[in-house]
Every structure is written in structure tokens, then in C-alpha cells.
């Protein structure tokens with residue numbers, strides 16, 4: 150693709166120079182970090198229940214909306230408002246599990262998936278009812294932008310990278326070294342064996358919803374200053390996160406992160422070289438391709454055992 | 457030495473509409489090693505699963521110490537002091553030996569894990585050598601040791617074992633049973649389910665013979681080893697499930 154003039158030639162005659170390409174790549178990674186957080190939420194719930202939680206996108210919406218509410222309505226300082234927004238989102242995740250998932254005792258995956266779809270609609274209409282139909286904004290955590298090899302990157306994007314990275318590191322630490330994290334892994338590997346050592350699977354399921362909601366909430370908080378948010382943004386985040394999780398392979402957290410970053414990059418490269426018209430179609434195309442060609446995803450086994 | 461640790465009274469249980477246990481009664485006293493033997497499908501595993509609540513009893517009682525645990529859940533059973541080494545071991549294969557053992561102590565109080573860990577590693581030194589290896593990469597014998605070790609990590613007052621000899625080479629089986637002897641000598645109360653009747657009776661104080669969901673015979677190990685029916689059916693001399701003698705001579 151590199152022509153003799155140092156330009157990259159897009160398919161439809163668009164030419165893209167190196168800083169511009171970097172610009173697209175950074176934008177892709179920024180979106181990809183958000184997708185990664187959402188994909189992690191899918192992976193965590195899938196590991197503990199075997200169910201894809203289609204309400205995951207609503208946690209992103211709630212993270213943004215609740216933070217805005219804490220900032221604008223409660224008048225809290227931004228860091229505190231963000232913290233409260235994310236924690237409340239986690240609480241919503243826990244309550245969602247207790248009210249919608251746990252009562253379905255047989256754990257039938259199809260029934261549960263339908264429940265999460267219904268729950269998703271319920272959460273978004275609830276948000277509309279509580280916060281109104283208009284778009285909401287948050288101030289950026291830091292103003293301005295930095296220059297990276299000729300590409301300019303908003304400081305808020307750095308926050309997004311940082312938040313996603315810290316979340317991934319903490320999550321990895323939790324799964325690898327803490328009693329709770331090991332119990333969650335054990336439960337994902339073999340529910341009956343976990344019960345025999347005294348782990349309560351239902352508790353682990355509830356916690357995994359809380360954790361997934363916190364990750365979604367973080368994504369919503371981090372992205373709202375750039376994109377604004379509204380009661381109805383959940384499903385599109387859900388689709389992106391879902392596509393990222395499937396692209397990575399639902400097996401493990403690293404796969405989810407790589408899936409998210411890859412999806413973000415592919416999207417923005419398609420904008421660079423093809424047209425921005427197709428940006429949102431990319432995740433659907435990828436979703437279908439992966440499901441047909443490589444259902445276990447790019448980076449992970451298909452088994453739930455690996456988490 | 458005669459206080460009762462486990463008392464199972466007229467236990468009925470099954471799966472769906474199929475009744476597997478049809479009134480099983482047995483007793484294990486403190487410090488005893490008691491075995492339950494019986495053919496394939498007799499209901500031995502179902503019995504152990506009902507004791508820890510993996511299967512809910514339909515009727516009858518399970519009393520542990522002075523507590524009725526008939527409707528207990530597995531996670532509560534291990535907290536109250538009953539640990540099961542399940543059929544097929546059910547290890548956390550992707551996790552390390554050390555993590556499997558740590559999880560074995562999940563139910564016990566903080567700080568008790570370290571002491572339990574050193575006891576388990578003393579009993580099965582190979583486990584400390586394999587500490588960082590994932591459980592799935594262990595040999596069959598090592599996996600069985602890990603399964604027993606994981607159960608011991610909860611400091612149980614009653615250890616239930618489901619066919620620890622399954623699929624293992626004779627040399628490995630004797631290692632495992634030597635460890636059971638050590639445990640018994642240290643005062644552990646053990647209920648052992650086995651298909652290998654001779655092996656089990658050699659190590660046990662008493663035994664129960666299960667047949668199609670009922671206790672067909674019970675007695676001291678020496679008495680059972682000498683019993684004609686047991687010799688005929690479980691210690692060789694029986695020609696398979698179609699052997700007419702099995703049904704006529706051991707009426708249940």
C-alpha cells in the first residue's frame with residue numbers, strides 16, 4: 150500500500166500520509182480501548198454463566214448518565230462524580246443479576262439471553278424516564294491535546310488508554326492473585342467442584358455482573374466527554390463490545406482486550422481507506438465473518454475454562 | 457471411640473423420576489474407616505452426593521455429629537466439616553496445584569490454610585514438587601493425590617472418597633491407600649466408596665455392600681472378606697451381571 154511518495158493509497162483514491170495514518174490508528178486504539186472494556190464485561194459474565202449479556206451496552210450508557218447526574222445534578226467534583234457513577238453502575242449490575250438472572254434457577258442459556266435483551270430495553274427506558282431524552286455531556290478530564298509524531302491526540306484519549314490499561318491490570322491481578330478472583334475462575338472451570346470447596350456459584354455470578362457493569366461504567370465515563378451520551382447509546386456499545394469479544398474469542402480477558410483493540414483499528418482503517426459510511430457496519434461484518442470462519446475467535450480458545 | 461460422626465437413615469434419592477437410593481442406612485463412628493462397596497450403578501456415588509447435598513435426598517435423614525444436614529448444600533457441607541473427593545476428581549485443571557490446594561481451604565478460616573498446606577504436602581510430597589504445574593498436566597495418580605489433598609485442605613471432620621483407585625496403576629493405588637492408612641491412624645474419620653472390594657476391605661474397619669440402591673450386607677471387614685456371598689460376587693468367582701447365582705444367592 151505504500152507508494153513511492155510515502156503516501157498510503159486508499160482503495161477509492163483516498164490518499165493518507167503517515168501522520169494522518171497515525172492519527173487514524175490512535176483514534177482506532179482509543180475506540181478499541183472502549184470496546185475492550187465492554188468486551189471484558191461480556192467475557193466475565195460469559196465465564197461465570199455461559200450466557201452473553203446483551204444488557205452490557207446499557208452499563209456503558211449508565212456509566213455516562215450516572216456520572217453526568219452526579220456531576221450536574223448533585224454538583225460533585227468530576228473525579229468524585231465519575232467514581233460515584235461507576236460504582237452505581239456496578240450496583241445496577243448486581244441488582245440486575247439478582248432481579249432478572251438469579252430467579253431463573255435452571256440457568257437455561259436461551260431464556261437468560263432473552264432476559265438480558267429485555268433487561269437492556271428496560272434499563273434504557275428507565276434511563277430515559279429518569280434523565281430525559283436529551284444528550285448529556287461531561288467536561289474532559291484534561292483539556293487540550295498532545296502531539297505524537299505529527300498526529301494530534303486529545304488528552305482525553307490518553308485518559309481512555311490509561312483507564313482501560315489500569316482496569317485490565319487490576320482485573321488480571323484480581324484473577325491471578327486474589328482469593329475472590331481464584332474462586333471466580335474455579336467456578337468458571339467447574340461449578341460443581343467449586344461448590345465442593347465451599348464457593349457459592351450464585352454469589353460469583355452476581356459479582357461477575359457487578360464487575361462487568363463496573364467495566365462498562367468505566368467505558369461510559371471515559372468516553373462521555375468526547376462523544377456525549379444519551380439513554381439510547383447502549384445497544385451500539387453492546388454490539389461493538391460483543392463483536393470485539395467474539396473477535397478475540399470468548400475464552401479469556403486478554404483475548405477480549407486484543408479483540409477490542411483490533412476492532413477499533415479495523416474500524417478506523419476502514420474510515421481511512423474506504424469510507425466512514427461503513428464504520429459501523431465493520432463490527433457486524435467482522436462478527437459474521439468470525440462466527441462463520443473462526444468461531445473460537447482470533448486469540449482464544451472457545452472454552453469457558455480459560456478465564 | 458464410639459461416638460457417631462455420620463448417621464444415614466433410610467435415605468431415598470434419585471435423578472428426575474428415577475429412584476436410585478431406596479432406603480440406605482449406615483453409620484460411621486469417630487476415627488473409623490468405613491467402606492461402601494458394590495457393583496457399577498449400585499448407587500454408591502449417589503449416596504455420597506446426597507450426603508453432601510450435591511443430590512437432594514427425597515426422604516430419610518443425614519445426621520452429621522448432632523446436626524441434621526439432610527438439606528444442606530455442598531458449599532455449606534464443606535464448611536460444616538464434610539469434604540468429598542468426588543468421582544472423577546473434578547480438579548480445576550487449568551489452575552496450578554498450589555491454587556487447587558488454596559481453593560481447598562476456601563471454606564476454612566483465614567490463616568488455617570498454611571498449616572493444612574504443610575500437612576497435605578507432608579502426606580503427598582510430590583504435590584509440593586509439582587506446586588506450580590497446572591493440575592491438568594499431572595499424572596492420574598498425582599491428580600488423585602491432589603483431589604484428596606484439596607479435600608483435606610478444609611480440615612474436614614469427615615472425609616468422603618469416591619473410588620480413589622479408579623483408572624490407576626496398582627503401584628499408584630497402593631500409594632494412595634497407604635496415605636489413607638496414615639490419615640486413619642492420625643484419627644481422621646473416613647467413608648470410602650470403592651468398586652475394588654478386596655482392596656477396600658483390606659484397609660477398612662467395617663463395610664457395607666450396596667446393591668441396587670439398598671444395603672445388602674454389612675459387617676466388619678474381616679467378616680465381609682470371609683462371607684461367601686461377598687467372595688462369590690465381589691471378590692471374583694462371579695461371571696458377570698447375567699450370572700444367575702448373583703440374584704439367587706444374594707437376595708438383598
Ligand SMILES: Nc1ncnc2c1ncn2[C@@H]1O[C@H](COP(=O)(O)OP(=O)(O)OP(=O)(O)O)[C@@H](O)[C@H]1O
Pocket residue numbers: 471476494495496497498499500501502503543651
Ligand atoms: N446425573 C445423573 N442423572 C441421571 N441418572 C444418574 C445420574 N448419575 C447417576 N445416575 C444413575 O444412577 C444410578 C446409580 O449411579 P451411581 O453413580 O450412584 O452408581 P455407582 O454405584 O457410583 O456406580 P459406579 O461404580 O459406576 O460409580 C445409575 O443407574 C446411573 O445411571
Ligand SMILES: [Mg+2]
Pocket residue numbers: 500501502543618619
Ligand atoms: Mg460411582
